[in-house]
Amino acid sequence: MAKRRGFFWPSYEIYGGLSGFVTFGPLGAVLKRRIEDKFRDFFIRPLGILEIESSVIMPEKVFEASGHLDHFIESMVGCVKCRRKFRADHILQEFAGMRDTETEKLDLQELMNEIEKNNIQCPECGGDLGEPKQFMTMFSTAIGPYSDAIGYGRPEAAQGIFVEFKRLYEYARGKLPFGAVQIGHALRNEISPRQGPIRVRDFTIIDLDFFFDPEEPSWPFLKEVEDESLNLLLAENKLKGLNESVEATVRDALDKGYVKAEWQAYFMALSKRFMMKLGVPEEKQRFIEKLEWERAHYSVQGYDQEIHLDRWGWVEVSGHNYRTDYDLKQHMEFSDVDMTAFKEFEKPRKREKTTINPVMPKIGSTFKQEAPKIVKMLSSADPKEVEESFGKQGFYKWKSHKLLPDHVKITHETVEEEGKHYIPHVVEPSFGSDRLAYIALEYAYKTKNDRTLLSLPRELAPIQAGVFPLVTKDGLPEKAKEVHDRLANAGILVEYDESGSIGRRYARADEVGTPLGITIDYDTLEDDTVTIRDRDTWRQVRTEISRLPSLLRAYFHHEMDFKDLGKPVES
């Protein structure tokens, strides 16, 4: 259906196809765009969130800082005999009793050594395991003609926001909280994509990164959603093997500690409502908390929003991660650019301040070429800690170097502070708009009297109205074309169709989810009125052509119901 009517299909079919890539057709592309617009209505506009657009290819440095280079990688080991593949780290955890924190640090050679040392065989057939290999799930490329300028296709749009934090913060005139969003393509080289449009290698991601002060995690907006109930499958229950979800209001979920950040709960509630707008009833939705090892490296708490589909079961449509200050901190460290926010105290505060100043002549003569490193270390070290260490041990140890009190000058002073710098925390709801389009389609798909009906929410429909002459003679087609042009000029997405019988044309329109059918009949020639037919009820009303543009506009903005569009027609 999706293919025949032009919603989406597998890409590169003429060359045999390539799994993990889909093309959105004429109707699908519009549907997707409308869903993204709906997202803007729902999340962006009310909160004044900043929408930006950054590039898909990003330099290696970004992913070094973000941690993706280390984490978006899987070491796999294959069995020589049965050729099955396993995650090398999982094997070691299971058969050598190693912890994930230990296996994480091992390189390929070390993984191999550990496997040999522990004499691990293939868990399936008992055969020997081969050499571990790494599989990078980011797409890599060379930037320009220099092969050492490595770039990666972004696996998430969020990094494009974090690297621009400073400018965005300035644009927001230094006020928190604020959020930034990006709707754009992201690439992930999935090992084995399945499930058609649900799991692809090139997809549109919507990353909304919301920055807030961790000391002021509350916000009045929460009030709007605190009674919304959420269906939560908690990690603690998953660990116990329980698949029962709990029903809790946003307020309760926060009070009971199910959700750690208020803003996260707020976005979860909004996401639930958003799905309902796309046609998914609440009982087909749930949020499932990620276990520690299932979470992304940057996340301290993550919930996946899942939608139940008859075809694929529970499918993830959005991820809600509490990223804390992880990303900004990392980019600060790697770029040496300050990404803190500043907040003024209500009253200036007095504070004892301890500072360490390196005494350069001494440090230089003691540490020689190591001296610059020492100075750098001191600038980020905690002065109190250094002072205490001097007090207890008479020196401060950093790596293999011993720092003596002579090397530094410690001063104490009382300073008056107007405010302080801090690294904002981030809560991130993230959606895949391809999946949203698929879900809207599946939930709209119905059959009625053996006919297919795509009951899309009216504001999502790619074609808003069909214009049909009742029969193709006596000047009706000409009149219908006139009406079509008039509506098209009024900014309404209309389609003209005169092929086949009127019933057939209604059926075709129903199948692509066109909400309204406008029919030109013999009465039209008399009094310039037309009938409007409702896709879902097949009811008809009659109204004047001149009023159509404003009536339809109101109808699509939900300011008017179908019955208000004209006088009912007896059939």
Add this chain to the structure above:
RNA sequence: GCGGCCGUAGUCUAGCCUGGUUAGGACCUCGGCUUCCCGAGCCGAUGACCCGGGUCCGAAUCCCGGCGGCCGCACCA
């Protein structure tokens, strides 16, 4: 990546086992006729053997390889 099943117009399919004329049908789509409100009817048209190699006088059909799909395993930030 592995194993099982599978691959004929946009869709569903006949033919394959047992090689042999223009690969048949239905739906969809398009054109014409007809038609005063829900896939009606009649006439006509477009459109397919997944790709490559092999066997053979001859391959949709038999053999090998590849690609793709579905299911299971694995992966899923």
